Amino acid sequence: MWKWLHPYAKTERAYQLCLTLQPWFWVGALVCLSIGTVWGLAFAPQDYQQGDSFRIIYIHVPSAILSMGTYVAMAIAALVGMVWQWRTAYMSMIAMAPIGAVMTFIALFTGAAWGKPMWGAWWVWDARLTSELILLFLYVGVIALYGAFEDKQQAGKAAGVMALVGVVNIPIIHYSVEWWNTLHQGATISKFDNPSIAPEMLWPLLINLLGFAFFIGAVTTVRLRNEIVLRELHRPWVQALAISQLASKQQVNHSVKGGN
Amino acid sequence: MQFESLADFINMGGYAFYVWLSFGVTFAAMAIIAIQSFIKHRNLLRQVVVEQERKARIKQARQQQQDSM
Secondary structure, eight states, rough: OOGGGGGSSSSHHHHHHHHHHHHOOOHHHHHHHHHHHHHHIIISSOOTTTGHHHHHHHHHHHHHHHHHHHHHHHHHHHHHHHHOOOOHHHHHHHHHHHHHHHHHHHHHHHHHHHHHHHHSSSSOOOOOHHHHHHHHHHHHHHHHHHHSSSHHHHHHHHHHHHHHHGGGHHHHHHHHHHSSSSOOOOOOSSSSTTTSSSSSHHHHHHHHHHHHHHHHHHHHHHHHHHHHHHTTTSSSHHHHHHHHHHHHHHHHHHHTTTTO | OOOHHHHHHGGGGGGHHHHHHHHHHHHHHHHHHHHHHHHHHHHHHHHHHHHHHHHHHHHHHHHHHHHHO
């Protein structure tokens, strides 16, 4: 059933897949983020309580949802790496960690900038905010742990264990607004049957959510390719690739140096 | 359009600072990670080529040494 997946364990094949997907991801991100952001900022109606400050939702909610989504994806990659001993799985795990950390940072930052005018405080030690901050530390921990090992297969294993253990934080973040008394409002769009948001407000939000997802995919493909090149420096196909990609640049250099 | 004028739009109903700060920092952070990833990619490929050229030079030098002996 999963046999079709196996060739992608090979780094060369994974690299090619990234190259194929990448332009679609970038175009999708650009289109969705432009439409969603302009729609959300200029055309969505004002909130009856929060006025125009609610427009921060159009980046806050997508980045918050996807900071968790990226974490789950990263943990799945870690699990695959451990179970099937795929090097490419660990590589994708570490390719996703920085963009996940950026998403978490964006969620925290926009949350603070939204909290200040609405709650009167940039930060409160509330369950939702604290658990999201822990998510940021988990991402940073995975990156740091991976960087601490010389042997990258060992590094992948160690960071993978950490990523997997950290998954317990994901349901905590999601249910924090129900389990504890909190300043943070409850779920808005994950109650699919009856979302507590007007459709005119919801559409740009969903489009931006898709745009952020495309963006994460795009950055992941670039970073996974970086990781593959870094690990396969001495393989012939990487060397051929480097020469062909830098060929035009090399020519310029040589002519400057006088045909050296 | 929810706003009467451009000035009205920029003012964001009095929340201009918070709204534009959020959007500004968000897109700046996204741009930084994207650009950093591409720069790293270029540097890695360059590193591969430089290493290869170095190996070729070493090989050539050895060859010359052997020839002169």
